Amino acid sequence: MTYRPKKIVEAWEYNKQWDEWARQGNWSPVGWRWVEGPKGYRLDQLSTANYLVIQRPHASVYHHSYGMTSRFFKGLIEKKLYGAKCPKCGAIYCPPRAHCWNPECRLQETEWVELPLRGEVHTFSVMAFSATPFLKTLPFIIAYVRVEGCCTTVPTRLMKINPWDVYPGLKVNINFVEHPKGDIMDIYCTPAETPDPSKRMMTQEQIERLKNDMQKVKEWVVRKFGSEAKPSIEI
Amino acid sequence: MSNRVAVVGGGISRFDNPRYELHEELCAEAVKEMLADNPNIDYPKDIDAVIYSYFSDHLAGQLCFHWIIHDYLGLLPKPAYRVESGGATPVDALINAYMYIKSGIFKNVLVVGWEKMSELDTPKVNEFIAAASDTDWDFPVGGYYTGYYAVLETRHMHLYGETEEDLAKIAVKNHNNATFNPYAQWRSQHGTAFITVDDVFKSRLISWPYRAYNCAMISDGAACMLLASEETAKKFTDSPVWITGIGLGTDTMRPGDRVDNPMYKGLYPEDETVYPGVSTKTAAPYPEMANFGSIRTSGDMAYKMAGIDNPVKQLDFAELFNPYDGVELTEYEDLRFCKRGEGKTLVREGVTEWGGELPCQISGAHTAAGHPVGATSIAQATQIYWQLTEQTANKWKTTARALSGAQRALLQGHGGTGCQSGVIIFERG
Numbered sequence: 044m045t046y047r048p049k050k051i052v053e054a055w056e057y058n059k060q061w062d063e064w065a066r067q068g069n070w071s072p073v074g075w076r077w078v079e080g081p082k083g084y085r086l087d088q089l090s091t092a093n094y095l096v097i098q099r100p101h102a103s104v105y106h107h108s109y110g111m112t113s114r115f116f117k118g119l120i121e122k123k124l125y126g127a128k129c130p131k132c133g134a135i136y137c138p139p140r141a142h143c144w145n146p147e148c149r150l151q152e153t154e155w156v157e158l159p160l161r162g163e164v165h166t167f168s169v170m171a172f173s174a175t176p177f178l179k180t181l182p183f184i185i186a187y188v189r190v191e192g193c194c195t196t197v198p199t200r201l202m203k204i205n206p207w208d209v210y211p212g213l214k215v216n217i218n219f220v221e222h223p224k225g226d227i228m229d230i231y232c233t234p235a236e237t238p239d240p241s242k243r244m245m246t247q248e249q250i251e252r253l254k255n256d257m258q259k260v261k262e263w264v265v266r267k268f269g270s271e272a273k274p275s276i277e278i
Numbered sequence: 279m280s281n282r283v284a285v286v287g288g289g290i291s292r293f294d295n296p297r298y299e300l301h302e303e304l305c306a307e308a309v310k311e312m313l314a315d316n317p318n319i320d321y322p323k324d325i326d327a328v329i330y331s332y333f334s335d336h337l338a339g340q341l342c343f344h345w346i347i348h349d350y351l352g353l354l355p356k357p358a359y360r361v362e363s364g365g366a367t368p369v370d371a372l373i374n375a376y377m378y379i380k381s382g383i384f385k386n387v388l389v390v391g392w393e394k395m396s397e398l399d400t401p402k403v404n405e406f407i408a409a410a411s412d413t414d415w416d417f418p419v420g421g422y423y424t425g426y427y428a429v430l431e432t433r434h435m436h437l438y439g440e441t442e443e444d445l446a447k448i449a450v451k452n453h454n455n456a457t458f459n460p461y462a463q464w465r466s467q468h469g470t471a472f473i474t475v476d477d478v479f480k481s482r483l484i485s486w487p488y489r490a491y492n493c494a495m496i497s498d499g500a501a502c503m504l505l506a507s508e509e510t511a512k513k514f515t516d517s518p519v520w521i522t523g524i525g526l527g528t529d530t531m532r533p534g535d536r537v538d539n540p541m542y543k544g545l546y547p548e549d550e551t552v553y554p555g556v557s558t559k560t561a562a563p564y565p566e567m568a569n570f571g572s573i574r575t576s577g578d579m580a581y582k583m584a585g586i587d588n589p590v591k592q593l594d595f596a597e598l599f600n601p602y603d604g605v606e607l608t609e610y611e612d613l614r615f616c617k618r619g620e621g622k623t624l625v626r627e628g629v630t631e632w633g634g635e636l637p638c639q640i641s642g643a644h645t646a647a648g649h650p651v652g653a654t655s656i657a658q659a660t661q662i663y664w665q666l667t668e669q670t671a672n673k674w675k676t677t678a679r680a681l682s683g684a685q686r687a688l689l690q691g692h693g694g695t696g697c698q699s700g701v702i703i704f705e706r707g
């Protein structure tokens with residue numbers, strides 16, 4: 044067992060089915076195929092061979108402590124945004140650092156401050172493909188947002204805006220999801236001002252191409268996940 | 279200690295998805311090719327130590343894979359190490375081998391790199407690659423490397439104004455180069471027809487501004503290289519290629535931490551002054567989230583060692599780390615091929631195309647030759663070795679991408695979002 048704490052102060056106990064699920068993914072074959080494929084180290088020297096391909100699942104549940112940055116993530120659960128402030132140089136970090144990295148501060152320990160729920164887009168991307176946990180929410184916008192007063196930027200989702208209306212410098216509000224779970228996805232951003240069309244990064248031609256792309260991505264997600272599809276961008 | 283270090287051989291087992299052969303079999307093929315080309319290598323007797331390069335334990339579900347490779351290659355009980363630094367792993371392995379020989383402890387050091395990424399579906403591969411990013415911060419937002427590199431490119435576009443078309447031109451250059459490369463995944467999967475800018479625009483959007491043809495492939499493959507001391511090199515070959523410069527550099531794990539980074543602030547003042555007025559200036563204007571500081575630092579170190587002050591004039595060609603096309607454009611600036619913000623000019627003027635003043639990615643590199651992470655830079659180094667020793671025409675069975683008389687080339691590789699970078703300068707003897 045990992046982490047046998049002296050005392051559990053408060054908890055959202057995880058469903059023990061996850062332990063069973065992790066046990067089931069135990070590296071043992073659940074299927075096989077005898078296939079025909081190419082053999083050879085160069086394209087001009089290929090022959091054909093047979094290969095046995097097995098299917099071998101594996102899964103785990105990590106019991107992960109957020110260490111000295113725990114206040115930040117507990118703050119998310121309480122719907123409060125915290126930053127770490129260095130008492131020596133005054134820098135405010137969000138993402139927080141428990142020790143200041145400013146070379147002059149010699150790894151000074153930082154202090155917690157509550158941050159305003161306002162920031163500015165530093166840069167962004169429109170995601171049309173992702174990895175397993177997030178495919179259902181495609182397409183979505185990721186943005187690195189500088190929370191007001193901070194010297195670092197936070198990776199976050201940007202919602203309730205057309206992707207072509209996003210640009211670096213756009214002012215945003217930081218919001219909490221209804222049911223925070225204790226990771227950075229507990230917050231998301233929404234525009235705090237009406238986007239200025241003159242600051243768009245895309246031409247009309249690019250916007251049309253992107254609209255078409257968004258449509259194709261949504262169709263793909265709906266085809267793959269049916270009623271579970273939850274595209275994050277409305278066109 | 280003043281011993282120079284030579285490259286005396288290299289080999290590649292082609293990049294594709296999938297390669298059904300086992301990891302160790304791919305490595306054996308690469309080593310076999312090198313041995314076939316260099317009958318003077320008394321194998322395994324001449325190998326003093328081996329450095330192994332593979333990126334991920336997750337992709338194969340196997341830790342310490344190099345122990346499997348090492349005994350498979352018949353190299354027991356020789357010393358062997360694994361190097362692990364994300365995408366920088368293979369260039370790092372070469373640099374470590376160089377330092378092993380420089381230390382005087384070993385004379386001939388073999389470097390073997392591989393990756394098999396085909397065992398998992400593409401979303402899962404993205405997820406496992408992204409395990410190399412901060413799993414408390416960047417990872418849970420779901421951008422993964424396609425997203426991280428896209429936001430970096432968006433920032434560079436915002437500051438310096440390159441367009442999707444500039445990125446597409448880089449894709450066209452690299453894919454068309456790869457159509458001649460008999461080790462290239464693109465050629466295996468798509469044949470030898472050239473592509474156009476329009477084809478790039480028609481390829482699937484992945485993470486704006488990147489489309490499928492702008493992104494590295496997911497690949498299986500292997501490569502190897504043998505480095506030797508000056509003293510032993512002449513036994514193996516009359517035409518060694520010398521390593522005349524190496525460089526290393528680092529930047530933050532989380533790209534979002536780069537905006538005001540006190541460690542880069544003021545380090546490259548000339549690049550802070552060219553910062554345009556289109557956006558709020560950050561406290562550390564170079565590299566912030568637009569350029570790659572680790573690449574600048576590693577490049578400068580290697581240039582200094584090799585006596586290079588005008589890379590475009592003094593280098594004949596380069597193989598860069600290009601997981602996404604905006605990275606190649608930015609590297610032109612970070613490696614001082616041009617001033618900051620002028621990467622797009624090099625693209626538009628064709629400077630880095632075949633026939634240009636400084637061709638980049640003649641192999642096709644990550645987006646077209648393929649990117650089995652632990653093998654990629656070693657395969658690029660082997661392609662450099664073949665170009666500098668004028669073996670490319672023979673290896674590729676065409677003169678279409680074979681240089682003649684090239685003297686000096688640069689290899690650059692990095693990991694993460696430029697968290698760690700390495701540069702090597704190769705020179706013909």
Ligand SMILES: [Zn+2]
Nearest residue numbers: 129132143148
């Ligand atoms: Zn401080």
